Amino acid sequence: MEANANHLPNGEAAAVLDSPTNPMVTPLLTDLYQYTMAYAYWKGGKHNDRAVFDLYFRRNPFGGEYTIFAGLEECIKFIANFKMNEGEISFIRQSLSGSCEDGFFDYLRELDCSEVEAYAIPEGSVVFPKVPLMRIEGPVAVVQLLETPLLNLVNFASLVATNAARHRFVAGKSKMLLEFGLRRAQGPDGAITASKYCYIGGFDATSNVAAGRLFGIPLRGTHSHAFVSSFMSPDEIIEKSLKSADGSTNCEDFVSLVQTWLNKIKAVQWSKSSNGDTNHSELTAFTSYALAFPDNFLALVDTYDVMRSGIPNFCAVALALNDLGYKAGGIRLDSGDLAYLSSEARKFFQSIEKEFCIPGFGKTNITASNDLNEETLDALNKQGHEVDSYGIGTYLVTCYSQAALGCVFKLVEINGEPRIKLSEDVSKVSIPCKKRSYRLYGKEGYPLVDIMTGENEPIPKVGERILCRHPFNESKRAFVVPQKVDDLLKCYWPGTSGKPRVELPSLNETRERCINQLEQMRPDHMRRLNPTPYKVSVSAKLYDFIHFLWLNEAPVGELQ
Ligand SMILES: Nc1ncnc2c1ncn2[C@@H]1O[C@H](COP(=O)(O)OP(=O)(O)OP(=O)(O)O)[C@@H](O)[C@H]1O
Ligand SMILES: O=P(O)(O)OC[C@H]1O[C@H](OP(=O)(O)OP(=O)(O)O)[C@H](O)[C@@H]1O
């Protein structure tokens, strides 16, 4: 699907944006009721009424007090390219009642988002409940059609980015985090989406090759148990020669060099842990992998016995490579007690460094995998461990501990009239009006509170006291003198407003924003156990208006 320059706001031919990543993201990727409502709006002559919708969530996921906003780039690309083709229009014709008038389908043929305006908090930002992540304005029928796809593009993206950020928080800054979820993700889009947004949330790399190509995310990987167990005997290695790293010498028989090193290791290490041999087929697999990738030799060491076979075999190959000027990449542990095994492996590497005078060998990289999640990372930290990198799949990409973020899209104004959605559950009452939102920072540089105001209220000023009120709880209020004020909503799609359009940042810029914002948060909002809720508030004027509208719209009961 190509963006049509005729339909771009302000005739900006140069502003063509790519289509969304997933070609399934089309105007049909919506709920049927959006089209039935669009028809009813059109039939009633109401389709061009000017509507304002807020997209927001009500509760932070994973028992935390923060969320990462993600998915915006795909939303804006969707809006920019929103145009129905004949096939899509004819499918809608078939799907709606036969009594729908032809004029509606002519209307759909002309429909695009040139009159839509999209404002949003920048992607990768730390965000909080009730504060609009996006504000979409435009003709009510078309904005209604956008509801479902925008929610679809934001809900999982933000959930999985938040999950990634939480894993990063527990793992610590210095660890390498690898996303290994492709095989266990919820289908192809679940996997690609997870790879993209885990990177934004602070992962370093993915094993997902398609995501590497689509987004430029760094690719990393080791090898599987199948590779190790596929080898039977050393005779399988035919080509045994290996050139040194600088190309100056050629080792004719790398297999024998490995064996020589294994014997030396045995002589100094063996009495401590075993009197037997290491597994030969494992040694063959490692040697073979080293011949294929001498400058990035990695070994999965838990196929037979980590300490009695995997680690000494790895060290033999790594030391043979060292003779030829190569530095081994490291090991992966995929079962057993990862705290204990990583510590034992580290001790082994350190004793090799000492014994054979190989500077840096003690620091050989240790990757751990196997059903890891926030809890296991936390448990490892508490026990003490020597893991440098984590490969995390299932729990990360499926967001195992919470199925959905629960973003909603609510009408807050129509034709300039504020609208409210009431509910028995106060947390579900929507905050009416076309609003602006600000983040206010305190003396210590931390964000203190987010405040929503009416569109035309004065902007909070640095150094000026402002009353921040809980939107629904009368007694909760505080004066804030901000040291810095961020205007949260930026214009990503100006429609016919004439406002400048904020460019979509690169994936790496979004990732950096996320990492920087997380670092700026006050630590008590971030802790895993009983974190302090971040304050989300409204101005005094907006507070009064919400409660006026609430009373106005809620029918008065009668007791008999
Ligand atoms: N030190 C540790 N503390 C807490 N959890 C750990 C520790 N080491 C490993 N784990 C976790 O314990 C679980 C162990 O998995 P499981 O009981 O399936 O055994 P396994 O090691 O995979 O054995 P198998 O090879 O038989 O599959 C994994 O989720 C792993 O992440
Ligand atoms: O455990 P997860 O967090 O989902 O991470 C990915 C897992 O996928 C692989 O296992 P799999 O059993 O598929 O293959 P293997 O033979 O390589 O272990 C890998 O070894 C990890 O254990």
Ligand SMILES: O=C(O)c1cccnc1
């Ligand atoms: O490269 C790896 O080690 C890897 C990749 C995907 C799943 N498990 C492991």
Ligand SMILES: [Mg+2]
């Ligand atoms: Mg496994």
